[in-house]
Amino acid sequence: MPYLPNTISDQQAMLDAIGVSSTDELFAMIPDALRLKRPLDLPPGMGELELTRHMTALAARNLPAGQSAGFLGGGSYDHFIPAVVDVIASRSEFYTAYTPYQPEASQGTLQAMFEYQTLITQLTGMDVSNASMYDGASAAVEAVLMALSATRRKRVAVARSVHPETRQVLETYLTNLDVAIDLVDVPEGAVVPDDAQRAVTEQTACLLVQQPNFFGCLEPMDELSRIAHAQGALLVTVVDPISLGLLKRPGEYGADLVAAEGQSLGCPMGFGGPYLGILACSEKFVRRMPGRLVGETTDRRGKRCYVLTLQTREQHIRREKATSNICTNQGLLALRASVYLALMGPQGMRQVAELCLQKTRYALEQLTAGGVLKPAFNRPVLKEFTLRAAGENAAKVVEKALAEGMLVGPSLGRWYPELDGCLLVAVTEKRTRDDIDRLASLLA
Amino acid sequence: MPYLPNTISDQQAMLDAIGVSSTDELFAMIPDALRLKRPLDLPPGMGELELTRHMTALAARNLPAGQSAGFLGGGSYDHFIPAVVDVIASRSEFYTAYTPYQPEASQGTLQAMFEYQTLITQLTGMDVSNASMYDGASAAVEAVLMALSATRRKRVAVARSVHPETRQVLETYLTNLDVAIDLVDVPEGAVVPDDAQRAVTEQTACLLVQQPNFFGCLEPMDELSRIAHAQGALLVTVVDPISLGLLKRPGEYGADLVAAEGQSLGCPMGFGGPYLGILACSEKFVRRMPGRLVGETTDRRGKRCYVLTLQTREQHIRREKATSNICTNQGLLALRASVYLALMGPQGMRQVAELCLQKTRYALEQLTAGGVLKPAFNRPVLKEFTLRAAGENAAKVVEKALAEGMLVGPSLGRWYPELDGCLLVAVTEKRTRDDIDRLASLLA
Amino acid sequence: MRNQQATQLLFELSRPGSAAPRLPACDVPQRPVGELLPAWALSEDVPPLPELSEPDVVRHYVNLSQLNMSVDTHFYPLGSCTMKYNPKRNERLASLPGLADLHPYQPESSIQGMLELLYECQAFLAEISGLPGVSLQPAAGAHGELTALLVAAAYYRNRGEQRSVVLLPDSAHGTNPASAAMAGFRVVSVGSTAEGMVDLDDLAANLDGQVAVLMITNPNTLGLFEGQIAEITRMVHDVGGLVYLDGANMNAIMGITRPGDFGADLMHFNPHKTFSGPHGGGGPGAGPIAVTGALEPFLPSPVVVKDGDRFRLDEDRPKSIGRVRGFFGNTGVLVRMFCYILTHGPDGLRRASENAVLNANYLLSRVKPFLSVPRGTRCMHEFVASASELKAQRGVSAMDVAKGLLDRGFHAPTVYFPLIVREALMIEPTETESKATLDAFVEALFRITEEDPQVLHDAPHTTPVSRPNEVQAARQPVLKAGKN
Amino acid sequence: MRNQQATQLLFELSRPGSAAPRLPACDVPQRPVGELLPAWALSEDVPPLPELSEPDVVRHYVNLSQLNMSVDTHFYPLGSCTMKYNPKRNERLASLPGLADLHPYQPESSIQGMLELLYECQAFLAEISGLPGVSLQPAAGAHGELTALLVAAAYYRNRGEQRSVVLLPDSAHGTNPASAAMAGFRVVSVGSTAEGMVDLDDLAANLDGQVAVLMITNPNTLGLFEGQIAEITRMVHDVGGLVYLDGANMNAIMGITRPGDFGADLMHFNPHKTFSGPHGGGGPGAGPIAVTGALEPFLPSPVVVKDGDRFRLDEDRPKSIGRVRGFFGNTGVLVRMFCYILTHGPDGLRRASENAVLNANYLLSRVKPFLSVPRGTRCMHEFVASASELKAQRGVSAMDVAKGLLDRGFHAPTVYFPLIVREALMIEPTETESKATLDAFVEALFRITEEDPQVLHDAPHTTPVSRPNEVQAARQPVLKAGKN
C-alpha cells in the first residue's frame, strides 16, 4: 500500500507493545455479527502509473470548456487564472493544513483569511466578510437565514431572476422552517420595481436579488434597495465579483447582506466545484454571521497576530444555537480568490470587467446580426446575455456549437418554461474576437 | 511591465536620491556612439493570457512522445515520473535558490545534494559522486578528461558502441588538447574483447564503454575492465541508471570512473534537456573531480551540517588550473533524481528494470515475428534493441509508425553508415502490451 | 532568517501604481462604457483593492505559507480530522484539464468521462457504506448531515408522519445539533455511560414517536466502537425512527464493518478525512451521503444514472428534497476521493483502516503510562487522553500540552473535544504515519509531562507568534485591515 | 516548531520494507530474468538504496526546502547571478506536455512547434546581441565560454593561424580562465586601472599575433561599463584577435547597447540570469552563444533552420566544431527564456534593464554613506562594496556582514569576488525588487555596520545551523552518508 510507512516488523513491534497478537484483535470491539465477511466489491488497487492511465483516459472523454471556445455561463465562468494562483494554492503548507485551531502554528492561513475578509469588504463595499461558505447558492441561502433571524419575520421575497438553482436551494433549506417565499416575476428580464413593491410587505424579512441577474441583465438595485428598506426588510444581493470592477458595490446601494459565487476569482470551473461562497454583511449583523471569522489581536509579546474569533456563533461552541452548522468551508478557494484579487488590483478588476463588457456586446451584436438568434431581453448586460432561437430550439443550438467544439448555454427551458428556446451566452476576457466570429458564423 | 514593482513615484524618489534627473543619465557610462538608437526588433510584449495562448498553440503543433505510444530510445527515455518528483522540484525554496554559497541559509539544497551524492554511490557502487554535470555526454567527456590527467597519458580508446553523440562531444573537447582517440569497432553489436585488447595500450589513458551500449546490447564489462587495467588504463563506463536495478554496478566490475545520463531518473524528456550528468569515481580521483561536492561537517554548536567542499578544485578558486570550468550545473535535476530514487528504493529500481526487460523482450519478439523487421544483433538486451528493416528503409518505418501516432527510432544510418536501414526501439515500463501489439501489427 | 517585510499585510505592501496591467488589449471594437451601461449601475471608482506587483504577491504568500504547520511538514494528530497524507498523484490527476476545466452546464455528451467517474463514486460509496442510495452533492460533512436530515424529514412528510426530535449522544460533534436545528428539528441529548458509550437506558427513556432521527457517530468521538450499535439501531427502528451515522470516523472501519450492515439508515462521508482530500486550511471538503433504498427517492437532485452505456444527470426525481447547493457538488474533492479509492482497492482500504487502528492503539499503549486516557483501554483510529490529572498535579492544562507540542515540532491534538472528557486531548495519528514518528511524538509528550509548568504556560516559544490574546480579539473584533 | 525528525538523512529515515511497490504488474508474458540476461551481467543484489514510504519522502523534502533562502522567499542580491523573479507563468507553460514531453529524436514533422520556438530563440538572441550566428546548445554560461573558444580555435585553424593565448582582465570570473584552459589556450591576465577598467596600456603590452581571444565582461564584474570598449575591441581586432564577451551581465544593457555593436565577436548569454530562468539551487542554466557571421560556420551542430514554412535541425555543417553535449540543449530553460522575451517585448526588456540599473544605483547611493564602494560613483546593474574599512576599524569582515544579513532576513551578496576588491560585497538587486525592499535592506546593512562586532562574528544566529566548519569538511572530506 503506497501510503503506509510501517513495515511488517514495525507492525509486529507495535502489536507487541500493545500486547495483542494481531491487528484483528484490535477490532474486538466490533461484534463479529457486524463484520463484513468478504472483501469490498471494488476494483483492485492501482499503482500510480495505472491510475494515471485510467484518469487520463477518463479525462480524454471530456471536452474541457476552458480549452475550447467556451461561452457557457449561468454562474460558472471561464475566466483566466494566473499561474501564480495555482502556485500559491498548491503550497503544501496551505493546502495540507486544516482549520487554524492552533493559531501560533497557523499564522499563514490566518493572515491569508484575514486578508481575504478585507479584500471582500473592499470589493463589495460591505463592512464584514466571513472566511467563506460552500458556494454562492448556499451563501445566498445563509444570508437569507441571517435576515430571517435578524428581522424575526417569516416571508422572503425573491426575484425570479435569481439563479434558479439558488432558489431551489433556498426552497430546500426553508422547507421545514415555516417560512414563505414570495416570488417576484421578471417579465422583461429584470425586476419591475412595482412588482417588487407588491411582493415586499411588513412581513418580509428580505428581498433577494441578483446583480447582474441570471439572464445577464442589470437589476435596478437602487430602487430595489429603497423598496426593501421602506418595509423594514433587508436587501440581500447576490453579485458576480467580476462585475464589481465596473458596477456599483452593494455597499453603495445599501445592501445589508451580500452573497456571491467566488468561482470567477481564480477558481477552476471544475464541473461545478469546489467553489467559493462569499458572504458579507453590514457591521450590525456580524454576530449572526455563519462560519469562520478571523480577527486581529496581539500575542503575549505584543506582536500583531490573527485568530479565529467570535467563535460563540459557531457550532462547536453553541451547538444547536449556532448561527449555522458550517464547519469545514472553502478555505483554499478563499485563498485562491485572495491571490487573484491581489494580482489584479483595482485596475485589473476594472480591466477584466470591461473586457467582458466589450466582448459581450460585440458577441451579442454578431450573434444576433443574422436574425436567426434574437436577444431575449432589451436590457443592459455585462458579461452574459440571453438569446432566443427563432424557430430552432435552444438544445439544437447547443448541439450545433458542440459539433464544432464550441460550448454555449445553458438553455433556459428547464427552469423557465416561458423561455423554452432561450439560452445563455457568456463571454469572458478569454474569448477572442476570432472565437466570437466563428461562433457567430456558425449560429447567426 | 509585469515584474517591475516600482511605481513611477518610487522611480522618481529613487532618481532624486541618486541625484540624477532621469534613468537615462545612469547610462552615461555607455558612449553614445555605442547606444542602440532604435527599439530591438522583437515582437511586442504579451500579457499572461496572450502568452498562454501563444505557447499553447506552439505546443499543440508537437506530438508529445510521453503521451503517445513512444518507443523512442537512444539515450532519452519515456519513464514514468511520480507526481511527488514534480511537487518537490517545484518547491519555491528549491528551484528559486542558487548555488548554496551561504550554507547557513541553504541547508535544504546542501543536504539534498549530499543525499544525491550518496544515492549515486549506492546506485553505481562507486566511492564518490559529484553534485551533477550538464548531461550524460559531457559527464562522460569530463570523466575521460579526469582519466587523461590522472594517467598523464595521451590516448583514449573508445568503443564505437558508445552513444555517437557522446563520442562527438569527446572529439570536440579533445580537438585542441593533443589527445588521440582509438576507436574500438563493434561488428556484432558489442565490443569483441580481442579488439579492445588491441586498442588499449600502455599509452591509453582509459577505455570508454557504455553499458548497455547504444544498440541496447550488453558489453562484456568484466573482461573489458581486466583489459583496461592490465595496461594501466582506467575503465570509464557510461551506464543507464535504470539498468542498475538488475545489472552489475560499475563498482562491482572495477570501473574507475562512471558517467551516466540521469534523465531516466524522474526528469522529463523535454526535447533533450535540461538533463542530468551523473559523474562518480573511486576515492582516489576525488581531487580531480569537476563540479560541486558537498561535504558533511559540524557547525559552531556542533550540529551536523553540510557545505560545498574541496572548492580548491574549482574555477572560482583555481581559475585556469581548476579541474573543470563548470559552475552552474544541473542541481534541480539532481534533486529530481534523488526524489525518484528515494521513492523507488531498491525494490522499485529492480521492478522498473525488470518491467523494461520483460516488455522489451516481448516487443522484440512481436516486432520480428513477421519477418519484415529483423533483430540487427543477436545479443542480450535490457530496455532497447536494434532492428533492421528488411527491404524497407528505417525512415519509412519511422514514418509509418508516426502516421498512427506512434514513435520509434532513432534510425541509425546517420551515425553508422553500415547500419543504414536499422533503427532503435526502446520499451519502458510505461508501454502496455496493447501499445506493443499495436506497433507490431503495424510494422511486423 | 524569516522575512518579516514580506509578511506585512497585503494592504501595507500595496503601492499605488505597482500592479501591472495583466490582460491583453481589447480585440473587438470598443465603445465607451457609458454607452454600454447605464450610469446608475456604475460605480464612480474602482474597488479600493491593494496594488502589488507579481513578485511581491508571490513572496508575500510563500512566506506566509511557511508560518503554518501542515501534514506535509509535520505530524498533525488532530483528532476527528483524519489528517492523513494527501497523495500528490491525486493533485496532479485532479488538475488534468479534462477534469478541472469542465463547465457544470456542458452538454452531457461532452462530459461522459466525468459522469462515469461520478457514477463510480456513487457506486463505491454505496458499497463501502452498505447503503445503496448516494448523493454526492453536499459540500462538507456538516452539509451532508443537514442534507440527510432534510431527506429524513421529507421521508416522514411523505409518510404523513410528524416527527420533530433528533436525538444525539452528548459526545456528538457540534455540527450534529447545529444541523438538526437548521433542518427544523428539536435536539435532545442522550447521555453516555462511564465507558463512553451511548447510555441505553437514557436512550430508551427518550425514544418515542416524536423521534425522527438518532444521530450517532460510530466509532464515536472517543474513538470507541459502540458495541451495542445493533441494539441501538433496533431500538430506534422500533419506534419508527431512523438512524443517522456521522461518518467522520469511517477511517477506522473501511471494509471491516459497514454502517448499512449495523443498522444505519443514513450517513455522510468526509472524503477530506477518510479519502485523503486535502484539508486546504479549512476546506474544501465534501459530504456525500448514503441512504437506504427506502430513502433514496428523497435524495437531492441530480444524481448520475447510467442508460445503456451513456451516463446522464437525472433531475427527474419528484420526491427529491431538491438541491442543497448550486451545480453538481465539490467535484474536485470527489475526483481525489475516486483516485484514493482506486489506488487502494478493497484490500488497501481495509489495510488503511487496520493501520490507522494499529497506529492509534500503539500510541494509546505508549501514552497511557504517563497520561490518563479516561475511557477504554483499546481504541479504534483515535483516542482521547485527558490532562486533568496533570492539571490538578502540576497546573498544566490540555492547552499547555498542545502548545508544548508545537515547540517540539508536532501539531497539537484536538483539545477540549469531546466535551464529555475534561481537558481532552483527542489524538488521531492516521495510518500514514510511521512508528518512528509516533515514537518521537510519545517522547515529546512525555517530556512535556515532566517539563517546568511555567515554561509550558508560556509556550509556544518557537512559533512565529506566541499565544494570541483571544479575549481582546472577541471583545473588540478587528475583522479587516485598516480598521483601527 | 521545526520538524527535526523529518530532516534526518534519507538513509537514517530508511526502514527496510517500507517502500511500497510503485509499478503495475507485468502485462506481458514473463520469463525468468536469468533466461533473458546472462549471469555475468547481473548484480547479485539490488542497489543498497534507502527504503521510504511516499509520505515520508514528501515530508523530508518539504521540510528540507524550508531550510533554504530563495528568491521566492527573500531578497537575494547575489552579485553576478541576477537573482530576479522567476515568473510562474513560465513554469506553467514550460511544463505543457506539448513542450515538456518531447523526445529529442522525434521526427521533425512531429515537433514543428518546438522547432519554431527554438528558431525564434536563435533570432531573438541574434537581435539582442547584434551578432547573427546563434547556437543554443551550451548548457550553462561556462559551457558557452568553452564552446565559443572552441569556435574561435576552429576559426583560426581554418585560417591556418596558430594562436595560443587568451587574454582576460584580472577582474574576470573564474570560469573564463578555466574555459580557456579547457579549450587548450594559455591564459594571460590583463590588469585593471584604479577605476576598475581594463588597463589599456597593459592590454597593449600583451597584444600580439599569439592572442586568439580577449575575454571581457561588460558591464564588468565591478558593475561598470567599460567606456573604452570600442577602443579595446579595435586594439584586439588590429592584431587579428577576437573579442569574447562574457554576457553574464546582459541584464544591464538589453536594448540599450549590443555586444555586436561595440565590437564583440562572440558572446554567451545566461538565460538563467538575464532571462529569468530559475537557478534551481545550482542549475539548470543554459549558455547559448552568439557570434559574427564570419564565425557562424563553426558553431556547434545542429542549429535550427527554416525551409519555406518548415523548420528542421541542420546537422550538415562541415566547418562546425561538432557537438558540446548530447541532444539539442537545455531546452526547458530556453522555453522559459522564450516566454520571458515574449512577455517583455523590446520595450519591456529595455525597461527591465533600466530598472535593474536604477535599483542598483539607488542602493549604491544609499549604501555609500556608510560602506565604502571603492570604484565608481555610479554603476550599472550591480556594484561592489568593500568591508575593508569596516574590518580595519571594527574587525567586521565581508563574511561577517553576509552572516549578519542572513539574520535580518536577507540573502547575502556575493562575497570575496571580484578578487580585485578586498572584502568585496557584490550587490545586485535586479529590477524585480521594490524600493521598499531595497530600503529595508539598506537599513539592515546600516545596522550591521553599527552592530557589536562579536555578535557578527558569531552570526548567523537565526538560521537552522550556525557557521559550518569548512576546514574540517575539506581536511577529512565526508562526501556521502554512512562513511564515518
Ligand SMILES: Cc1ncc(COP(=O)(O)O)c(C=O)c1O
Ligand atoms: C465527528 C464529526 N462530525 C462532523 C464533522 C463535520 O464535518 P465537516 O467539517 O466536513 O463539515 C466533523 C468535522 O470536524 C467531525 O469531526
Ligand SMILES: Cc1ncc(COP(=O)(O)O)c(C=O)c1O
Ligand atoms: C561573470 C560570470 N561569467 C560566467 C559565469 C558562468 O556562468 P554559468 O554559471 O552559467 O556557467 C558566471 C556565473 O556565475 C558569471 O557571474
